[in-house]
Amino acid sequence: MKLIKKGAEADIYLASWNGQTSILKIRKKKEYRIDSLDQRIRTLRTIREARLISESKSFGITTPIVYFVDERKCMIYLQLIHGKLVKDLPPKKIITISTEIGKLIGTLHKNGIMHGDLTTSNFILSKNRLVILDFGLAQKTDKIDDYAIDLRLFKEVLNSAHVQIMEDAWSSFVNGYRIMLGTHVTEKVVSQVSIIESRGRYANVI
Ligand SMILES: Nc1ncnc2c1ncn2[C@@H]1O[C@H](COP(=O)(O)OP(=O)(O)O)[C@@H](O)[C@H]1O
Ligand SMILES: [Mg+2]
Structure with a gap:
């Protein structure tokens, strides 16, 4: 797995999903937040991101395909977009x-x-x-x-x-x-x- 971007909220990796190259977005733990709240916020944002990406697709917006969402680990595997x-x-x-x-x-x-x-x-x-x-x-x-x-x-x-x-x-x-x-x-x-x-x-x- 190769780190390609460290963001304020998430880290982006080049990873493998079912044998194909994909993007892995992981929301990191924030030390300044209370643990239980931090987990809730990250899980919520992960779910929301995956849901709204898919929903946008339904009315014709081009977004990466969501391959897999791990709510507990706050991870999303996404289609790698070249360009x-x-x-x-x-x-x-x-x-x-x-x-x-x-x-x-x-x-x-x-x-x-x-x-x-x-x-x-x-x-x-x-x-x-x-x-x-x-x-x-x-x-x-x-x-x-x-x-x-x-x-x-x-x-x-x-x-x-x-x-x-x-x-x-x-x-x-x-x-x-x-x-x-x-x-x-x-x-x-x-x-x-x-x-x-x-x-x-x-x-x-x-
Ligand atoms: N599906 C993708 N395909 C190719 N590059 C991506 C993809 N998702 C993210 N990236 C790259 O990673 C960067 C950060 O991803 P992003 O989802 O915008 O996270 P952040 O919340 O940290 O801004 C993007 O600006 C882009 O360069
Ligand atoms: Mg961004």
Whole structure:
């Protein structure tokens, strides 16, 4: 088993599942939490991630196949997706792919799921298909405010990691989102993003 990424919440390994190479995501124990609570949180997130990955598949979102879930050990075996993280694509490509990201997120929201961690490290471009990863913080919700939190995070990521293409990538994302959710809902969510942003600015002042 080879460690390929150490995250804040989980470690990602290249592992073998039934003889084929796969990804193993293990949620680590947090020493600062009370043991029983820690076990509960990790188990819950593991189950939730596996469930929401599968549910998203049911309405056409491309996500890794879940091979196996070990609730007690907080492990998920996932299909290994070959390709490049969107974060590492050339800037021009990120602008065009942002429309696809917008469509994907629009589809998730349309079906009552927020992703919760919309960074460009959570998308892999694989053979011209865009695959979405990491449902560890995803949840079922019908609140405009939650959808706006998704969009706001994506905008922030563009602002910090892809600042030279921020404006173009953002409008490309919103166009994709609009295709799935229509003008009315899109305007509501985007204006909620502005409200959250202005709250943030206010908080910085005081
Ligand atoms: N199914 C997968 N196929 C290929 N790479 C993956 C897969 N799942 C995770 N990764 C890689 O591991 C990284 C972290 O995985 P992720 O599920 O996002 O965990 P974290 O919660 O730590 O962000 C991803 O950015 C990606 O590079
Ligand atoms: Mg991630």
